[in-house]
Amino acid sequence: MIRLLVALLVLVAAPSWARVVVDSAGRSVEVPERITRVLAAGPPASVLLYVLAPETMLGWSRAPRQPELTYLQPAVRGLPETGRLTGRGDTLNLERLIAEKPDIVVDFGTIADTYRSLADRVQAQSGIPYLLIDGSFAATPAALRLLGDVLGVMPRAEALARAAERIFADVDRTVAAMPAERRPRVYLARSMLGLETGSRGSINTEIIERVGAINVVEGLREKGGLVAVSPEQVLAWAPGVIITLDPAFADHARIDPVWRPVPAVAEGRIYLAPGLPFGFIDAPPSVNRLIGLTWLLHKLYPDKAAGNLRAEVRDFYRLFYQVDVTDPDLDRLLAGG
Amino acid sequence: MRIATALLLLAGLLGIAMLVAAVVGPYRIPPLEVVSALFGHGPKAAETVLWRIRLPRILAALLAGAALAAAGAAYQAVFRNPLVSPDILGVSSGAGLGAVIGILFGLPVVLIQLVGFAGGLATVAAVALLARTLRGGGDVLVLVLAGIVVGALAGAAISLVKVLADPYDQLPAITFWLLGSLAGIKAADVLAVLPAVLLGLAPLVALRWRIGVLSLGEDEARALGVEARRLRAIVIAGATLATAAVVAIAGIVGWVGLMVPHMARLLVGPRFDRLLPASILLGAAFMVAVDTLARTAARIEMPLGVLTAAIGGPIFVWLLARSRRLS
Numbered sequence: 001m002i003r004l005l006v007a008l009l010v011l012v013a014a015p016s017w018a019r020v021v022v023d024s025a026g027r028s029v030e031v032p033e034r035i036t037r038v039l040a041a042g043p044p045a046s047v048l049l050y051v052l053a054p055e056t057m058l059g060w061s062r063a064p065r066q067p068e069l070t071y072l073q074p075a076v077r078g079l080p081e082t083g084r085l086t087g088r089g090d091t092l093n094l095e096r097l098i099a100e101k102p103d104i105v106v107d108f109g110t111i112a113d114t115y116r117s118l119a120d121r122v123q124a125q126s127g128i129p130y131l132l133i134d135g136s137f138a139a140t141p142a143a144l145r146l147l148g149d150v151l152g153v154m155p156r157a158e159a160l161a162r163a164a165e166r167i168f169a170d171v172d173r174t175v176a177a178m179p180a181e182r183r184p185r186v187y188l189a190r191s192m193l194g195l196e197t198g199s200r201g202s203i204n205t206e207i208i209e210r211v212g213a214i215n216v217v218e219g220l221r222e223k224g225g226l227v228a229v230s231p232e233q234v235l236a237w238a239p240g241v242i243i244t245l246d247p248a249f250a251d252h253a254r255i256d257p258v259w260r261p262v263p264a265v266a267e268g269r270i271y272l273a274p275g276l277p278f279g280f281i282d283a284p285p286s287v288n289r290l291i292g293l294t295w296l297l298h299k300l301y302p303d304k305a306a307g308n309l310r311a312e313v314r315d316f317y318r319l320f321y322q323v324d325v326t327d328p329d330l331d332r333l334l335a336g337g
Numbered sequence: 338m339r340i341a342t343a344l345l346l347l348a349g350l351l352g353i354a355m356l357v358a359a360v361v362g363p364y365r366i367p368p369l370e371v372v373s374a375l376f377g378h379g380p381k382a383a384e385t386v387l388w389r390i391r392l393p394r395i396l397a398a399l400l401a402g403a404a405l406a407a408a409g410a411a412y413q414a415v416f417r418n419p420l421v422s423p424d425i426l427g428v429s430s431g432a433g434l435g436a437v438i439g440i441l442f443g444l445p446v447v448l449i450q451l452v453g454f455a456g457g458l459a460t461v462a463a464v465a466l467l468a469r470t471l472r473g474g475g476d477v478l479v480l481v482l483a484g485i486v487v488g489a490l491a492g493a494a495i496s497l498v499k500v501l502a503d504p505y506d507q508l509p510a511i512t513f514w515l516l517g518s519l520a521g522i523k524a525a526d527v528l529a530v531l532p533a534v535l536l537g538l539a540p541l542v543a544l545r546w547r548i549g550v551l552s553l554g555e556d557e558a559r560a561l562g563v564e565a566r567r568l569r570a571i572v573i574a575g576a577t578l579a580t581a582a583v584v585a586i587a588g589i590v591g592w593v594g595l596m597v598p599h600m601a602r603l604l605v606g607p608r609f610d611r612l613l614p615a616s617i618l619l620g621a622a623f624m625v626a627v628d629t630l631a632r633t634a635a636r637i638e639m640p641l642g643v644l645t646a647a648i649g650g651p652i653f654v655w656l657l658a659r660s661r662r663l664s
Binding site for chain 2: 084192199
């Protein structure tokens with residue numbers, strides 16, 4: 001009788017706890033063989049999970065808003081908002097996390113001791129395996145392969161990783177052919193007044209620096225962050241290109257006399273970054289920035305960038321987001337905001 | 338020091354601060370070019386910087402400093418408490434709540450300022466109403482306690498808005514707003530708040546003698562024929578109007594309303610009719626100087642709230658130490 005019980009137990013338990021994976025932080029985590037329910041710890045992880053295996057998503061860290069829905073698969077549009085695990089100021093309650101019964105929790109972002117200890121604590125408290133995946137931009141292909149392997153969607157993950165590598169290679173080739181004096185000096189204008197920006201080395205401007213442009217904002221620290229600046233300082237920097245995320249600012253800068261002397265405005269080189277369903281520049285800093293790279297390449301070096309931007313965006317959305325974007329939707333997307 | 342000399346000195350200080358502020362900035366303009374741009378003969382870019390960016394900002398700093406310091410001096414007089422600042426009845430937290438809600442709903446800048454202004458006024462009105470309902474007699478302590486309660490509620494609501502806000506877009510905007518800054522000031526903003534500030538400060542100036550009497554104590558005031566409750570209501574309304582207008586365009590700027598009246602008191606003594614003009618001049622000069630530092634100390638903007646606290650804090654401690662030695 002006891003033997004039968006033990007055999008039954010082994011039968012039930014063994015197949016689901018059969019693998020050990022090593023995450024980006026070097027933590028060995030035991031995960032079930034078959035993973036069907038995954039919870040993302042933050043918005044970057046939500047995007048990573050969506051591009052790899054939307055069917056495993058339990059919800060969005062931050063639910064998509066109305067205009068974003070068109071650019072997402074119908075199956076995930078109605079998923080609930082699950083909140084985020086960030087250490088302090090969590091909006092995801094641990095009891096709710098357990099009630100959701102995820103097979104694993106995935107976090108995608110900076111690998112720092114804070115997040116490592118957070119992952120250990122949540123895992124110890126909830127008993128749910130917690131994977132940390134390096135979210136640095138250059139490591140995007142590796143992140144796709146790592147999570148793809150864990151989720152058992154390897155052919156797809158490999159295809160996405162190759163596409164990501166191709167985008168990086170395109171950028172490198174174009175930038176390498178660009179003489180130093182032709183590298184544009186770029187200012188990233190965030191918020192309505194355009195006076196919020198990211199300083200050099202910030203995650204917000206990482207992709208601008210990745211395409212060989214010079215971020216005019218030198219921060220106070222090596223590793224930049226979001227900062228506020230004055231319009232006078234922007235005039236003094238005299239950027240040749242302005243990238244903005246805010247349609248209100250884009251309209252306002254074109255008519256405001258204060259911004260008129262800025263070379264970027266005078267020469268009409270102010271570009272509104274698209275943001276549907278995810279930001280092209282930084283919101284959130286995840287896989288979505290890959291298409292931002294392609295977009296920037298076409299905006300910053302119009303005569304050097306190979307290929308057609310519309311076609312490339314359409315292909316990217318088909319491959320990564322698994323949606324076919326219609327022409328009117330593509331127009332709306334590229335109009336920005 | 339004679340009062341006329343002291344006021345002249347402060348006016349001179351303000352003049353110097355404004356002059357320095359007009360000449361320095363991240364966009365280099367040689368002093369001679371500043372003069373020619375001032376008269377409309379300079380290079381186009383220099384004229385834009387001077388007329389559309391620097392001068393409006395200097396005026397805004399002047400207004401903000403004057404309004405906050407005058408409101409602080411008036412509050413300290415009518416509450417007869419040197420540790421009171423214009424924030425005590427919740428005007429800043431109320432304006433902050435209004436503004437962050439405006440940011441949450443993605444309103445245009447002008448509307449955010451308007452909602453912030455309305456939020457500040459509404460909060461103080463709610464505090465006054467609450468205090469009246471609790472104690473018809475208009476007890477000062479009840480008023481202050483009501484201010485703390487409503488202010489804390491507004492603070493809690495601000496935190497709630499932060500949790501609800503988009504972490505990549507709205508949250509940074511909210512954070513920067515709450516730190517206070519004059520970076521985005523335009524001439525139109527200055528013109529918009531000027532009437533409110535003047536309207537708010539006018540009763541303080543007109544009633545300066547009576548406020549001085551009230552600061553001696555309610556019984557003394559009554560003996561001299563000053564109706565304490567009504568006067569206090571007028572002062573609170575005026576000071577709140579001016580403060581709310583300033584907070585609406587500058588965000589939350591701490592310390593000025595608390596600290597500047599103390600510095601002025603050291604210079605001209607505690608008599609309110611002298612303290613008020615001295616506070617106004619000193620507040621304006623302090624704010625113009627701090628804002629100049631905010632835009633020139635680093636390539637990025639230093640938040641005003643950080644600078645006023647970093648500079649104001651040590652001065653305040655020094656004042657406390659000094660006053661203990663005197664007494």
